[in-house]
Amino acid sequence: xxxxxxxxxxxxxxxxxxxxxxxxxxxxxxxxxxxxxxxxxxxxxxxxxxxxxxxxxxxxxxxxxxxxxxxxxxxxxxxxxxxxxxxxxxxxxxxxxxxxxxxxxxxxxxxxxxxxxxxxxxxxxxxxxxxxxxxxxxxxx
Amino acid sequence: xxxxxxxxxxxxxxxxxxxxxxxxxxxxxxxxxxxxxxxxxxxxxxxxxxxxxxxxxxxxxxxxxxxxxxxxxxxxxxxxxxxxxxxx
Numbered sequence: 001x002x003x004x005x006x007x008x009x010x011x012x013x014x015x016x017x018x019x020x021x022x023x024x025x026x027x028x029x030x031x032x033x034x035x036x037x038x039x040x041x042x043x044x045x046x047x048x049x050x051x052x053x054x055x056x057x058x059x060x061x062x063x064x065x066x067x068x069x070x071x072x073x074x075x076x077x078x079x080x081x082x083x084x085x086x087x088x089x090x091x092x093x094x095x096x097x098x099x100x101x102x103x104x105x106x107x108x109x110x111x112x113x114x115x116x117x118x119x120x121x122x123x124x125x126x127x128x129x130x131x132x133x134x135x136x137x138x139x140x141x
Numbered sequence: 142x143x144x145x146x147x148x149x150x151x152x153x154x155x156x157x158x159x160x161x162x163x164x165x166x167x168x169x170x171x172x173x174x175x176x177x178x179x180x181x182x183x184x185x186x187x188x189x190x191x192x193x194x195x196x197x198x199x200x201x202x203x204x205x206x207x208x209x210x211x212x213x214x215x216x217x218x219x220x221x222x223x224x225x226x227x228x229x
Contacts, residue, residue: 013188014150019147054183055163083187084204104187105198108148 002125004115005040007031007063008019008052008081017050017081017105024112025125030098034058038066041073048119050102060098068097077119081106146191155192156192157228159185170213179208185223198227 001046004026008014014030029046031037034055039116049067049084053060067073080093083104093101100118116125162181169177185201204219 010184010188012155013150013184013191015154016151016188017189023147054180085185105190108191 001025002048002116002121003029003044004048004050005029005031005037005044005046006050006081007034007037007060008050009033010052013052013104013106017111020108020111021105021115026112028137034060034063034066037063041067041070042088045072046076047121048077048079048115050079050081051098053080053084061092064096064098077094079115079118090121103106105137106123148208152192155188156227159189159194159197163220163224163227166223167217170217171222173213179205180218182208194226197223200226 002025004021006021006028007030008017008034011032011088014032018028018030027046028139029040035058037049037051042069051060051063056094058066060082064078064080067076067078067098076077077099078097079100079102080098081102081104082093102111102114102118113123115121115124147227162185166178167182168174169181182205186198186205187197189197189201200219200222204216204223207216208218
């Protein structure tokens with residue numbers, strides 16, 4: 001089972017992601033802000049962090065920067081989950097060092113598999129057969 | 142609780158949240174609060190389609206892209222469109 005932290009201040013979006021990921025077989029943790037995320041990361045090391053960009057106080061770009069600066073967290077896969085979907089936005093996320101990019105709105109049917117594909121995790125990590133559709137997520141490579 | 146029950150519960154929460162966000166957008170227009178219009182239209186654009194409201198996502202994105210480039214009266218027209226889509 002993969003361990004994942006989702007950081008999003010939009011409660012409805014976060015709840016949807018949590019629901020889909022739990023159905024997909026992930027162990028899911030939630031944070032509403034960068035501050036909460038770092039509190040969690042002091043005692044946990046998830047396989048993946050799904051990081052919203054538009055966050056209060058500390059935006060997703062700054063959160064990523066601090067994750068990469070910290071020796072204990074720099075190797076964690078970090079995926080931008082964002083409604084900023086212009087081509088220039090994607091390039092900005094690539095340059096910042098995200099491992100991948102998932103545009104909002106979330107596609108419920110593909111969501112769990114998109115994360116696996118971006119991280120190069122085997123599909124067998126997902127248990128829900130309804131989520132076996134080909135992913136449309138893109139890596140930042 | 143099966144998969145559909147869980148998703149339907151989330152849809153209900155989304156509908157309640159959407160109604161609140163529409164009211165907040167209306168107040169933001171009255172207050173000339175472009176920051177709030179920008180923030181909420183961004184959130185709606187990134188959420189509504191997931192819950193079966195693709196047209197609201199499209200319209201909210203149009204509003205977000207138009208923030209500060211249009212008049213408050215024109216922003217109110219976008220918000221009215223979103224509100225009408227929700228009722229339908």
